[in-house]
Amino acid sequence: MLHMPPAEIRIPGDTYRHQGQRKKLVAVLKQKGIGDPRVLEAIGAVPRHLFLDPAFDGHAYEDKAFQIGSGQTISQPYTVAYQSAILKLEPGMKVLEIGTGSGYQASVLAQMGAKVYSIERQKALHAEVRVRLRRLGYRRIQCFFGDGFQGVPSFAPYQRILITAAAPELPGALLDQLEVGGYLVVPYGEGEDQLMMRIRKEAGGQLVREDFDRFRFVPMLKGTENRT
Numbered sequence: 001m002l003h004m005p006p007a008e009i010r011i012p013g014d015t016y017r018h019q020g021q022r023k024k025l026v027a028v029l030k031q032k033g034i035g036d037p038r039v040l041e042a043i044g045a046v047p048r049h050l051f052l053d054p055a056f057d058g059h060a061y062e063d064k065a066f067q068i069g070s071g072q073t074i075s076q077p078y079t080v081a082y083q084s085a086i087l088k089l090e091p092g093m094k095v096l097e098i099g100t101g102s103g104y105q106a107s108v109l110a111q112m113g114a115k116v117y118s119i120e121r122q123k124a125l126h127a128e129v130r131v132r133l134r135r136l137g138y139r140r141i142q143c144f145f146g147d148g149f150q151g152v153p154s155f156a157p158y159q160r161i162l163i164t165a166a167a168p169e170l171p172g173a174l175l176d177q178l179e180v181g182g183y184l185v186v187p188y189g190e191g192e193d194q195l196m197m198r199i200r201k202e203a204g205g206q207l208v209r210e211d212f213d214r215f216r217f218v219p220m221l222k223g224t225e226n227r228t
């Protein structure tokens with residue numbers, strides 16, 4: 001059973017034009033190799049233009065990353081779809097996301113039926129995203145302000161953890177907060193681009209790693225940034 005809002009619920013600011021553009025984006029992602037129907041359905045449902053500055057309205061459904069303020073970016077839809085697909089998500093699962101950013105990725109996961117916990121280290125982005133998600137009605141997402149290297153221990157364990165910034169190391173706290181049998185997906189490395197990895201935590205704490213493609217993410221940084 002998917003926990004999705006009924007299709008007839010209209011979001012203010014979402015028009016038939018935007019819906020049409022989303023359909024085209026879904027077709028582009030399919031062409032680029034995204035096959036998971038639940039991921040495609042979620043991308044087709046989440047109004048990405050409402051996660052961007054209105055100045056980008058005409059470009060929101062291009063398969064591109066954009067600036068979202070505080071020197072950060074909303075990931076390219078292909079990257080969001082790719083990470084969502086390799087996460088092996090099932091409806092109802094608890095997911096911890098590191099790097100809330102615009103809240104778009106969190107909303108895609110929520111649209112796929114996940115219960116999402118998301119943490120952001122930039123106070124200004126965190127404040128903005130809370131307002132946005134409340135307005136859009138995504139009540140299955142809880143946002144936290146803090147350092148993702150520490151995770152969100154109060155709601156652990158998580159069945160899935162998704163890191164959406166380039167991690168220079170595998171944060172031990174996150175591996176501790178991952179349920180046995182769970183997966184952590186992370187763009188790993190410090191160079192210009194990073195290797196997407198999926199880590200499975202086995203009974204006894206043993207980690208099994210699978211490698212995917214290379215991507216470009218902004219760095220995962222330690223500590224918090226309090227400017228609003």
Ligand code: SAH
Nearest residue numbers: 074099101102104105120121148164220221
């Ligand atoms: N998932 C976002 C895009 C991520 S961009 C979206 O859908 O829009 C990466 C985000 O990770 C940035 O907002 C950055 O501030 C945040 N970030 C970087 N290091 C972090 C850390 N240690 N803890 C939490 N967030 C972090």
